Amino acid sequence: MIILNRCSPIRQILRRCHTEAAACSKVRSPLTAFFGKWPESEQQEFVQHMRIIPDFITESEEQQLHEEVEPYMNRLRYEFDHWDDAIHGFRETERKKWYPHNRDVLERVRQVAFEGAIMPYIHVLDLAADGVIKPHVDSTRYCGTTISGISLLSDSVMRLVRTDAQKYQQPVTGTVTDAKSADSDAVYGHRRFPEALLENGFYADLLLPRRSLYIMCHTARYNFTHEILSKEHSTFLGTAIPKARRISIICRNDP
Template sequence: MCRCRNVATQNIDERNAAGTKPRKQNAGRTKRRHEKKLGGDVSVAILCGAFHVTTAICQNITKTTTKCDGQENSSAPSCSSSSSALVHVQNRGQWPAEVLAKFLADCFVLGDFVSEEEEKQLLDEVWPHMKRMRWEDEHWDGQIQRYREREQMLENWLPENQALIRRIWHTSFPAPFEPSPYVHILDLHQDGFISPHLDKSRYCGRVISGLSLLSASVMRMRHKSAELGQLCVADLLLSRRSLYRLSGSARYDFTHALLGAEESRFGTQTVPRERRIALICREVVVPTAKSDQIN
């Protein structure tokens, strides 16, 4: 769901955008393990401020995923070449060949985009802000349920996390795409979900890319036309620490949704829904007459 800076941001606490640094741990402090409830429902073990969430479901679905180390490729990878194990195309034989080819060329999911330590590093910075915010029952446009969100400019992140965000940019925004300096942080409750939608062109550019933290989830892609929407459906497994990217046909011709607990399946495998935090980056919007008319 698009939350670029020029959208009405009445539900975002702008005062949190400064990005306060988390406290450093006392080196002499004895490590203690606590079991806490985050968001009221998700049990997360916290060891000296680090999140440790056990997620074994993705290993049962696929044992081989593509890793990305910020390689110097001039163009973004595609589903067909980089992440077929994380993409399930329903009714494949009934898709028009051209529609399928364009869809697979215009999206990707990269597993293990960040390491466990890098995930902890990001969460250590994000969590102190999110825990002060209340869960919202409905988004301003009605498309997200049980969530909380904020935005943070790149310059307000800790230096080590700025490097991780730049890695996302390098992978998802090859020239001529330019990422927005604002990172959208979306905290989705385990009972939350995102309804099918197309992000509005006047607020979001041609590329949407998201890093999934804490847990796995399933993103459903469905063709926006009434005729093809019954056949052209695909599911993306957004495994923990994976990066997804939507552009071109996947961005404009397919709605995307994050499935709730009752529907959360990837192929024949159930993907249990837990709390999920996503860092979402979008292309900066250059106002044009065309973008003002679309969506």
């Protein structure tokens, strides 16, 4: 468990965020750091299409979400051989039915992040402390314009790197035959790995505080790889961000 004291760098960053009207703000967030030579128009689009709302849920709501998913997650083992090599050190499931108080939280996500309905199955991704999500572009075939996620248990750093994403939207060769994989993010993701080299382009690091909500849509979703930095590389603007076990509650809309 990560406890932030009042003088911690993360707490200082978060304090600046509380004045931001996060759901509709066009102001650059102090939780986003830009690197490289961004075209001004593209940076403005990115600010609108990649948002972070700190303290989206309370400590009590975090505990309630965690208590609902933990009994099932504890029956699973962490995996290190994801079918397309996108994730290491993870376990995952999907849930359609939620306790009433957690349904209320998910409805709040829908209202803030989506312009309509969300897919009925909510993806729960449990990333171990030493787990990593590698750079990838999610397919447009299995989910729509928007992906949003609530971060439980740990802070983390997400990196988005500009790339030519269109050529990575073709289906991978082979067939997903495992029933568990067929119901998982493997099908939704259908991930490919672009050559998104930092030295040849521009990118952004985003601090995802515990209990925050990120909203990735439109150009941020289509034109950038995204990844969760490993424990060894988890820094934001030169500050180490301790990465522990992280559970994300992920909502999507239909293609």
